[in-house]
Amino acid sequence: MSSTSLPATTFRDRPLEPTPVGVDVGVKNLVAVAPADGDLEAALVIEGDHVRKRHKILAEAMQALQGAKFDTTDGQTQLFAALWHQIRPQVYDAAVRVVRYAQELPAPTLVLEDLSFCEATLWERRTVDDVGTWLLSALQHAVALKAQEVRIPVTYVNPKYTTQQCHVCGDLGRLKNDTLECTTEDCSVDTVCRDRSAAVSIAQQVDLGETTEVIGHHD
Template sequence: MPGDVATLDCAVVVDGARARRIFAAFQGATQRLRERTVAEGLGDIVWRTWRRLRREFQAAADAVLDVACKHADAVVVLEHLPQPRQPLIAARHGDVREATWFPAAVQAVVADRVVDAGVRVTYVSPKHTSQQCHACGLLGQLDDETVRCTTPDCPVGEVCRDRSAAVSIARRGTSNG
């Protein structure tokens, strides 16, 4: 693909381990408040937690922006997620799972940050992005953290599934692939 800059080396992957710990602490704290029927402290907990999470999300957005700014006519490509973004307080009773809340929340912060910096954002279908081989485009076999391309003539073999997905997502948004 001529002029293609989407590679595993420049793929931005948001780990989120610290943010997940913050989110778990938030749900634990709100659970303890609920057990004591104390509502006064909820607003403070939500606000403090959101500030901590936002710092983590902004660090991710800055990493995306750093990569984007190295390219002329940069476009940040994100998955079009089917679930709507919910406020943090919606997660206080444990009704909202971390796995559904995080992606939309991170994407909103990333999109806001890069648009504010003048970088265009486009959205693509998330269908099979984790399973698709970034090199040949065919579907591979997923493990917990890797994708293994089973296409006989593809040189990829086994690779980090998140990095491969990031490249596949970028290519979907910048080409017909």
């Protein structure tokens, strides 16, 4: 876990009205973060190229080791430890940046998608090519832990359509590569970054009366 310390967020510093801050986790971009009424250009976006490359190396090496005709358990363990040592700081440093971004806003509440259906550890998915099978859950847990350290509430919302929904009109748009195209004629949105838009849409779905405690996650 990153040893980076964060300044505490105290309740007495908060006004009564909370600010929902949506956190969209992904693979190409590790996270996109924005408040419900935020400017997309001001959203925090952290790319995930380093993590993707390290995971690809891990998956290919693990597949080769498991295909060997001799016991490779020790080799798998050592290789996993070495690559996880490179990947893990990237995950937790991203979480620190998310929390610091949120702390710049009044009374932040972090809003995450409920992705409990895809929880898995990197060790369980060490031979799987799709980095998202473990990364999304790991990112969310790291963000929730860092938020808990500074007393920022965390809540979870239904992930359905958050990426496809236009953050302005709420209608479902057309996804193409990294963009979302809103097809509603009278909407001011044309084509936007899908991850930035998703972060705002996630923040807009929150019920601030419900917060969720961090659930344990094993590396």
